[in-house]
Amino acid sequence: MNAATGFDRGNLVRERLVVIGNGMAGCRAVEEILARDPDRFAVTIFGAEPRVNYNRIMLSPVLAGEKTFEDIVINGPDWYADNAITLFSGDPVAAIDIRARTVTSAAGRVEPYDKLLIATGSDPFIIPVPGKDLPGVVTFRDLDDVEKMLAAAESGGNAVVIGGGLLGLEAAHGLSLRGMKVTVIHLMPTLMERQLDEASGWLLRQELERRGQTILTGANTKAILEADGRVAGVELEDGTRIKADIVVMAVGIRPATGLAKAAGLAVERGILVNDHMVTSDPNVLAVGECVQHRGVCYGLVAPLWDMCRSLAGYLTDAPQGYEGSVISTKLKVSGIDLFSAGDISGGDGAEDIVMRDAARGVYKRVVVKDNRVVGAVLYGDTDDGNWYFDLLKKGEDISPIREALIFGQAFAAGGVQGDPNAAVAALPDDAELCGCNGVSKGQVVGCINAGAHSLDAVRSKCKASASCGSCTDLVEKLLAITLGAEVESGPKTLCKCTSFTHDAVRRNIVEKGLKAIPQVMQELHWTTPDGCSCCRPALNYYLLCAWPGEYVDDQQSRFVNERLHANIQKDGTYSVVPRMWGGLTNPRELRAIADVVEKYNAPMVKVTGGQRLDIFGIRKEDLPAVWADLNAAGMVSGHAYGKSLRTVKTCVGSEWCRFGTQDSTGLGVKIERMTWGSWMPHKFKIAVSGCPRNCAEATIKDFGVVCVDSGYELHIGGNGGMHLRATDLLTKVATEEEVLAICAAFIQLYREDAHYLERTASWVERKGVDWVRAQLLGDPEAIGRLARRFHYSQRFSQDDPWAARVAGERRDLHAHLAEVRPLQREHA
Amino acid sequence: MLTGKWLDIGPTTQIEPGTARTLPVAGGEEIAVFHTMRGEFYALVNKCPHKAGPLTQGIIHGDTVSCPLHNWRISLRTGEAQGDDKGCTPTIPLKVDGGRLFLLRDAVMAGVVA
Numbered sequence: 001m002n003a004a005t006g007f008d009r010g011n012l013v014r015e016r017l018v019v020i021g022n023g024m025a026g027c028r029a030v031e032e033i034l035a036r037d038p039d040r041f042a043v044t045i046f047g048a049e050p051r052v053n054y055n056r057i058m059l060s061p062v063l064a065g066e067k068t069f070e071d072i073v074i075n076g077p078d079w080y081a082d083n084a085i086t087l088f089s090g091d092p093v094a095a096i097d098i099r100a101r102t103v104t105s106a107a108g109r110v111e112p113y114d115k116l117l118i119a120t121g122s123d124p125f126i127i128p129v130p131g132k133d134l135p136g137v138v139t140f141r142d143l144d145d146v147e148k149m150l151a152a153a154e155s156g157g158n159a160v161v162i163g164g165g166l167l168g169l170e171a172a173h174g175l176s177l178r179g180m181k182v183t184v185i186h187l188m189p190t191l192m193e194r195q196l197d198e199a200s201g202w203l204l205r206q207e208l209e210r211r212g213q214t215i216l217t218g219a220n221t222k223a224i225l226e227a228d229g230r231v232a233g234v235e236l237e238d239g240t241r242i243k244a245d246i247v248v249m250a251v252g253i254r255p256a257t258g259l260a261k262a263a264g265l266a267v268e269r270g271i272l273v274n275d276h277m278v279t280s281d282p283n284v285l286a287v288g289e290c291v292q293h294r295g296v297c298y299g300l301v302a303p304l305w306d307m308c309r310s311l312a313g314y315l316t317d318a319p320q321g322y323e324g325s326v327i328s329t330k331l332k333v334s335g336i337d338l339f340s341a342g343d344i345s346g347g348d349g350a351e352d353i354v355m356r357d358a359a360r361g362v363y364k365r366v367v368v369k370d371n372r373v374v375g376a377v378l379y380g381d382t383d384d385g386n387w388y389f390d391l392l393k394k395g396e397d398i399s400p401i402r403e404a405l406i407f408g409q410a411f412a413a414g415g416v417q418g419d420p421n422a423a424v425a426a427l428p429d430d431a432e433l434c435g436c437n438g439v440s441k442g443q444v445v446g447c448i449n450a451g452a453h454s455l456d457a458v459r460s461k462c463k464a465s466a467s468c469g470s471c472t473d474l475v476e477k478l479l480a481i482t483l484g485a486e487v488e489s490g491p492k493t494l495c496k497c498t499s500f501t502h503d504a505v506r507r508n509i510v511e512k513g514l515k516a517i518p519q520v521m522q523e524l525h526w527t528t529p530d531g532c533s534c535c536r537p538a539l540n541y542y543l544l545c546a547w548p549g550e551y552v553d554d555q556q557s558r559f560v561n562e563r564l565h566a567n568i569q570k571d572g573t574y575s576v577v578p579r580m581w582g583g584l585t586n587p588r589e590l591r592a593i594a595d596v597v598e599k600y601n602a603p604m605v606k607v608t609g610g611q612r613l614d615i616f617g618i619r620k621e622d623l624p625a626v627w628a629d630l631n632a633a634g635m636v637s638g639h640a641y642g643k644s645l646r647t648v649k650t651c652v653g654s655e656w657c658r659f660g661t662q663d664s665t666g667l668g669v670k671i672e673r674m675t676w677g678s679w680m681p682h683k684f685k686i687a688v689s690g691c692p693r694n695c696a697e698a699t700i701k702d703f704g705v706v707c708v709d710s711g712y713e714l715h716i717g718g719n720g721g722m723h724l725r726a727t728d729l730l731t732k733v734a735t736e737e738e739v740l741a742i743c744a745a746f747i748q749l750y751r752e753d754a755h756y757l758e759r760t761a762s763w764v765e766r767k768g769v770d771w772v773r774a775q776l777l778g779d780p781e782a783i784g785r786l787a788r789r790f791h792y793s794q795r796f797s798q799d800d801p802w803a804a805r806v807a808g809e810r811r812d813l814h815a816h817l818a819e820v821r822p823l824q825r826e827h828a
Numbered sequence: 829m830l831t832g833k834w835l836d837i838g839p840t841t842q843i844e845p846g847t848a849r850t851l852p853v854a855g856g857e858e859i860a861v862f863h864t865m866r867g868e869f870y871a872l873v874n875k876c877p878h879k880a881g882p883l884t885q886g887i888i889h890g891d892t893v894s895c896p897l898h899n900w901r902i903s904l905r906t907g908e909a910q911g912d913d914k915g916c917t918p919t920i921p922l923k924v925d926g927g928r929l930f931l932l933r934d935a936v937m938a939g940v941v942a
Contacts, residue, residue: 127927189845193867220841254926269925345866346890348903348910530865533887533894533901556846556865560885560896568896572882620885817849817861818837820936 014042018103018113020093020259022047024056025288025304026119027075032312034083040316043085044111046103049142050090052076056142057301060332063146063174096263098281115315118260118271118286122253122299127162131224136231137247140171149246153178157245160234162221164191166331168250173333176213183214183242185221185234195329195340197529200363200379202518207336255290255297270297275321276314277307287311293324300327328389330382339385342375342392343367350374355406356525363522365529366406371399384408424477434471439464444478454488455479472499495534497526502538502755509546517543517554538756541643544679545751548793561641564813565801566623569616574623576615577640578630579676582650582668583611592633596626610647610685612638620814627802636800639676646685648672649697653690653707662707664690667736671743677798678747681754699727702760703743712739716746716772717764725761728769731777742776745786749775834923834930837861840869848884848893850874856939859920860884861929862904864891870904871922871931877915
């Protein structure tokens with residue numbers, strides 16, 4: 001290459017600019033400088049890769065076969081020659097001497113500088129697991145990596161990509177197109193969690209799975225496995241083993257700061273620079289992914305252009321300063337439209353505007369704060385991405401177009417400013433409002449005028465918005481336009497995140513076969529990205545009830561008591577109630593309880609109203625040990641903490657009592673053995689009394705049995721709580737078998753029909769005793785059908801949760817992260 | 829562990845997304861370290877401003893935790909109670925570096941009686 005250092009420029013000698021890094025940042029910076037003042041510097045560039053400058057972000061299309069290397073070269077050899085730039089490629093700089101103002105290359109070349117520009121970029125982060133250095137383990141950073149992947153893909157086989165971020169997914173896509181069977185392992189529960197929320201991440205995952213990739217989220221890599229001296233597979237923390245002929249590590253990047261640090265420059269996560277990209281040494285500048293500016297390190301290309309402009313301005317005496325960048329992301333995977341920009345994490349004062357269109361697989365979410373767009377995620381329809389990004393960067397006040405914002409630029413520009421209803425009012429009568437059911441605006445208005453004065457009435461009359469619900473907003477506006485203040489509010493929705501009622505959500509879960517919380521939220525157009533503490537537990541229960549044995553319980557959607565299998569108390573400690581079947585106990589159990597109380601200094605032990613013992617004041621760290629001791633004496637969880645079967649209270653019955661008519665205790669034990677462990681909409685209490693004196697108070701329980709001479713009276717829907725309610729008599733039967741069958745059927749009916757957090761008392765009042773009776777007794781087959789479904793679901797819920805914790809499951813929920821003991825420091 | 833401006837409290841993988849864990853400080857306030865579904869980490873004193881409920885045990889949604897005792901919603905970013913509730917839990921500056929979690933030492937020790 002042309003070497004040209006320090007030659008004359010009139011009377012001046014050119015300043016010597018040495019650039020470390022022949023990548024996108026280094027070369028762009030030089031281009032920007034040359035554009036401003038072509039004669040000012042004599043430029044020397046050192047590059048580690050043995051080739052000219054190319055567009056690194058286009059490596060994904062090269063891998064996917066959509067472009068060749070030649071297509072992505074930015075500056076060929078001519079550019080270096082034309083601009084008298086000396087390029088030392090394949091000879092990386094090994095050291096900087098900021099006092100002598102020289103750099104020394106790996107080959108020993110010493111080059112003096114007046115200004116030094118560090119553009120070393122970043123290094124792929126390698127997770128420190130066994131096998132990370134095996135042949136066949138590659139990163140996705142440069143052309144060599146791509147070539148290794150292409151070589152592997154030639155013989156087909158299995159590829160594992162560790163990392164479900166932007167880079168990892170692009171690598172996976174390329175390898176998949178090249179014919180490999182690809183598995184993506186991602187540590188987080190959501191793909192691309194830095195850019196996507198749970199909802200859009202779930203849509204992306206579905207699409208990738210549809211394309212044949214296997215996506216494992218929440219998966220932690222334990223080791224890379226070896227056979228015959230090269231990579232053979234990947235083992236996860238949970239023991240899963242996945243075959244692999246090639247492993248791509250794409251878990252993230254780290255600013256390459258080694259040279260700068262060794263030279264004594266100020267470095268934190270990246271090389272510290274000011275607004276003119278100057279480091280702690282006035283003659284050394286830095287730009288690109290290796291820098292940290294105002295606390296931020298960037299890993300995308302757009303900020304790099306901004307940095308290069310301000311750097312060039314500064315070096316050519318026209319400083320303008322860099323103020324940081326707002327970034328947007330698009331995934332370069334063909335056929336997947338995905339856009340993310342700004343801050344989508346929500347936060348204080350931020351408001352989400354969400355639109356979902358399940359039929360088209362569209363999810364749009366715009367985050368607004370103080371009437372300004374601060375972030376946006378779009379999936380399936382990214383046409384308005386740039387418009388939102390523009391609004392975001394300009395910080396425009398969106399209050400005039402707020403109502404129309406989510407529908408996009410075309411809609412917002414359509415003159416709806418000021419009146420949110422105007423756009424709907426302006427629609428022609430034959431405009432189709434509800435795509436699912438083919439209902440026009442005119443039909444909806446006609447239906448409203450005919451007396452449908454609420455959303456629900458419209459839904460049941462003409463079916464508009466009754467299916468996917470995406471036009472709910474439009475129907476509500478039509479109601480407002482047509483009726484003004486006379487709109488009747490519909491039944492209560494499940495929570496403020498949705499316009500659907502509990503019943504509609506439950507029906508849709510079953511009819512549409514929805515089997516995961518994010519899927520329900522997408523299909524039913526949730527208006528928040530990941531729900532709230534009201535809807536998450538409800539959805540978790542509804543899914544658990546609808547798909548026994550299939551749905552995987554989401555622990556993060558459970559209240560603390562059900563997560564820790566104990567009852568939290570006001571001081572943050574827990575109370576523990578072991579099960580005592582039918583209220584019976586024995587010396588062994590009582591001894592074990594007494595021992596636990598003493599061993600863990602439980603300040604109180606109390607007899608509960610449900611005929612068992614409650615041990616108070618146990619710390620969460622001690623729970624597994626307490627349970628181990630109780631398990632050892634044969635006791636299991638009493639579920640005193642759950643929306644589940646609590647206790648079966650009994651009296652002593654015919655075995656001892658002179659008035660007893662039947663074996664109420666024995667029957668109570670049988671019922672408890674049948675029903676324990678079942679999850680319900682709310683807590684559920686049962687009692688069996690041996691005679692009409694009703695010592696077990698069966699007529700204020702959810703299900704009560706009162707024994708009489710001729711058999712058993714079965715009572716339902718009682719409650720001894722805030723609103724005292726006596727049971728309704730359901731029926732009378734002659735045998736224990738019938739009691740058990742009707743009990744199971746009644747519970748299952750309640751499980752399948754009631755709203756989450758609705759006790760049987762309010763449920764029976766809402767539905768009517770006659771309805772319940774008809775459901776259970778109207779059809780001779782009904783009891784058998786419901787009972788069978790109950791018993792099937794019980795197959796998956798009658799495991800003692802305490803025993804699982806004792807065995808070490810979810811230790812993280814009980815153990816502290818660490819402990820800080822400041823006093824130790826003073827002794828040290 | 830106890831040197832420098834930042835306190836290394838271990839790898840990020842110790843806290844599953846959507847959960848939180850406790851970090852007792854001898855002589856000081858117990859700290860709650862949160863990992864949101866979106867992969868962000870936050871640290872707060874483990875006490876709800878309402879009745880001192882342990883926030884680690886709440887349901888985490890977005891960047892908010894709902895206190896397990898009375899369902900107050902607390903912002904993980906600012907510690908402020910949300911909605912109509914008023915109150916604030918102190919936050920502890922946290923940074924993630926190289927897959928490890930660091931807390932600002934001075935903030936961790938803030939409540940420690942010397």
